[in-house]
Amino acid sequence: MRKLITPFIKISSFYVIVGLILRIVLLFSPVTDSNFSFIDYLKIFTIGLINDFCVSILIFIFLWVHLIFLSSxxxxxxxxxxxxxxxxxxxxxxxxxxxxxxxxxxxxxxxxxxxxxxxxxxxxxxxxMQNIRQTWRYWVYFFIFFSYIFLINYNVISEFLFWNEFGVRYNFIAVDYLVYTNEVIGNILESYPIIPMFSSLLLISLLITILYLKKSKKYFTDFPNFKIKLIGSLLYMALFIGALYILKITKKYENSDNTFVNELQANGLVRFYNAFEDSSLNYDQFYAKLPLKKSFSILNNSYDNHWTENYNTKIIKDSLPEFRKNVVLITMESMSADFLSSFGNTHNITPNLDKLANEGLFFTNMYATGTRTVRGLEALTLCIPPSPGESVIKRHNNDNMFSTGYLFKKRGYVVQYFYGGYGYFDNMNTFFEGNGYSVIDRSSFKSEKISFANIWGVCDEDMFKKAIEVFDNNNKNKVPFFGHIMTVSNHRPFTYPPGKIDIPNTSKSREGGVKYTDYAIGKFIEEAKKHPWFDQTVFVFVADHCASSAGKENIPLDKYKIPAIIYSPGFIKSEKITKTVSQIDLMPTLLGKLHFSYNSSFYGQDIFNNTYQPRALIATYQKLGYLKNNTLIVLSPNQKVEQYKVIKGSQLLKDKNINHSILEEAIANYQTCFYLLKNNRLKVKK
Missing domain, CATH: 1.20.58 (Methane Monooxygenase Hydroxylase; Chain G, domain 1)
Known part of the structure; x- marks a missing residue:
């Protein structure tokens, strides 16, 4: 029996020790911006130790199967x-x-x-070849054991890098990264000194394996008999089942108000599995809800509309004739509000956006709906609240939706989506093509038209040059156009063409990525001014999400604030909008400026309408937030409801006195949207 137990003790002890070291490193990481109490530390290390030990039992199953099948x-x-x-x-x-x-x-x-x-x-x-069996078995065992050690070490490095990027253990992003291996592996290769890292990792893992197995050759002289293997297997399966049960119990203790405590006590592999399983969540099953008719009644009152659960529509009627302006929507990758001088940044990394902000309609209190690009694209295209789980863009049955593109196409516009990478990433091709857009992605570029590219796509300058060519062709054909451009350069590895800005392209810094994207935007506008369609075009600049979403709160407000600008000299007057605005309101506000009349399925509102009530809908994959009147309601699975008071701009203070009026508005928005999506009520009626 000892021959079966010893390998388990070695693997398990190593996994637990490495997990402890990782937890300490993450605890003192600059990203972990929080103070912890004694109880917090106790939870982090006690529950963390239990979680890691249970996972070590589960992952041992592959080596166990190998060992029990060793026989002559x-x-x-x-x-x-x-x-x-x-x-x-x-x-x-x-x-x-x-x-x-x-x-x-x-x-x-x-x-x-x-x-x-x-x-x-x-x-x-x-x-x-009977005479080499013992040696062969030893080296196979050595290789398997080495693979365990290497993968454990590799996972530690991955979790460390993931934490530094997102401030959490593995989540849906990690699941996406596993699916989109080409972009992600390319991103890693371009962002980190991968050869030295892997070489060191291989060497360290090899030395640890040799240390553990230096006296293991005698293991293969004879094997445990069938009875011992059977008893051992029964004991191991009992441990396996017990570990699964304990992991379910410990998950219930991830209940701290400090998100970092919950993340640090968790196990990364368990979080990865949970994220993989919970890519979509049934609102009615997991979240607080009201009678459906009451939810729609609340929605009608708060939005001054006439929505029913049978057909989601409201009539937008403008008294003035429509302006058939071209519209160019530029969604900027990871462009946090605090990068702009207008929000207090002192590094002058966005001179062009700051200039546009002073010359256009500038939203100083806008909140993104989520923390991923697909959430931003969803908010700007469908103008609906973020739903629990994955974005609609990543789901099935997401074609023929009521969208901004649909409204323009219905009016005879050419509707186009521009992306510097390959549009299969994040399901963008499927979604946009399924909703009437023509997609122009990296596959549309001739090699001589690409001056610089990294794993995420062609640089922003090249994308803007391509867009201008397409817009020239649209104008030549005398057809108005709606072009939606997604930038990519402000993304790790933050590489861009040399000699463009005063931050070296070799720095691979976030500041460099931001400043280069700003530089490309400035060049784009200056070039557009030389073309005949410029005076008939409205430009909209908005971030998809912030650069970071990490924070000790479940939904840190300062990690959702984004810049938004509507720019059209001679048409849009310069003005600062300080009221709270959601990302889903931007395009309905633009449509209001164009005096469009239409039957709408949007939750987003024209903020200049006298019925507009300032509020923002913000979410993670599981937490659904509703911000109104300096009160943040957070809806979570298991019908959990929390309320926070917003103080000093973005700090949150837990508030036990729930404002039931705002709570019901929050529920009404998310519950009705889930119902309408589930029953295909947000699709265009044929």
Whole structure:
């Protein structure tokens, strides 16, 4: 039995020790901007230790299966013929037929084929060459053990980098990153000294493996008998099931008001699994709700509309004729409000945006709906509250939606979406093409038109040059256009063409990424002024989300504030809008400036309408926030409701006296939107 237990003790102890070291490092990371009480520390390390030990039990299953199948009996007749025949059948199936693994695409079929082929070759070698079995088994065991050590170390580095980027353990972003391996691996290669890091990681893992296994060769002289393996397996399965149960219990203790405490006591691999499982959440099942008719009644009162659960529509009627202006919407990657001098930044990294802000309609108190690009695109395109789980853009059945593009296309506009990367990322091609946009992405560029690119796409200058060419062609054909441009340069690894700004392109700094995007925007506007369509065009600049979403609160308000500017000299007067505005209100406000009349399915409002009530809808993947009158309501799974008072601009103070009027408005917005999405009520009626 000791031969089965010893490997487990080695792997488990190593995983727990490394987990403890990681937890300490994350605790003192500059990102972890918080103070902790004694109880907080106790939870972080006690529950954290329990979580890590339970996970060490779960991950050991692969090595356990390998160990219990070690035997000499399988090489004796008739077992050898049965096993050999089994490998022939499986390999024939994998290499000669379309298999179930092919449905997963990517490298999954190749990995499965390679694994089975290696196992088959290994069996044949050991069947024919009895004298090398002991040595062979040792080196296979050595390789598996080394793989465990390496992957544990690799995960620690990954979690550290992920924490520094997002201030949390693995979440939906990590799941997305696993899906979009090309962009993510390319991003890592361009952002970090990957060869030295991996070389060091391999060397350290190898040395640790040698230290652990230097006396393990004698393990392969003989093996535990069937009875011992059976008893050991039963004990291990009991531990396995117990670990799963305990992990469910410890999850209930992630209940601190300080998000960092919850994150630090959690286990990253468990968080990754939970994120993978919970990519979409049923609002009615997990969140506080009201009778549906009451929710729609509250919605009508707060928005002064006439919405019903059967057909979501409200009539927007303008008394003036429509302006058929071209519209160019520029969604800026990770452009936090506090990057602009207008919000107090002293580093002068956005001179062009600051100039546009002074010359246009400038929103100084706008909040993004989420922390991912798809959330920003959803807010600007569909103008609806963020729904729990994944963005609508990432979901199935998201075509033919009522959108800003639909309204322009209905009026004879050319509707186009521009993206410097490949539009399959984040499901953008599928969503925008399914909603009537023509997509111009990196695949539309000829090689000679690309002056600089990184893994996320062509640089912003190249994207803007492409857009101007397309707009020139639209104008030549005498057709108005709505162009939605998504920038990419202000994203790690923050690389851009050399010699453009005073921050070296080799610095790979956030400030460099911000300043280059601002530089590209300035060049774009100056070039656009030379073209005949400029005077007939309205430009809208808005961030998709902030550069960072980490904070000790569940929804840190300062990590959602974004800049937004509507710019059109001679048409839009310069003005600062200080009232609270949601990202979903930007396009309905623009449509109001164009005097569009339409039947609307938008939750977003024209902020200049006298019925507008300042409020903002902001969310994470599970937390749904509603900000109004310096009160923030946060709805969470398990029907949890929290209220915070907003003090000193963005600081939050827990408030136990729930404002039921604002709470019901919050529920009404999210509950009705979920209902309408679920029942396809936000699609265009054919």
């Amino acid at each position: 009996t399988k090489y004796k007749s008739p077992f050898n013929y049965i096993i050999l025949g089994f490998f022939v059948i499986v390999l024939s199936y994998l290499f000669l037929f379309k298999t179930v693994f092919d449905d997963y695409g990517s490298i999954v079929p190749t990995l499965i084929k390679t694994f089975v082929l290696i196992k088959a070759i290994s069996f044949i070698i050991l069947l024919l």
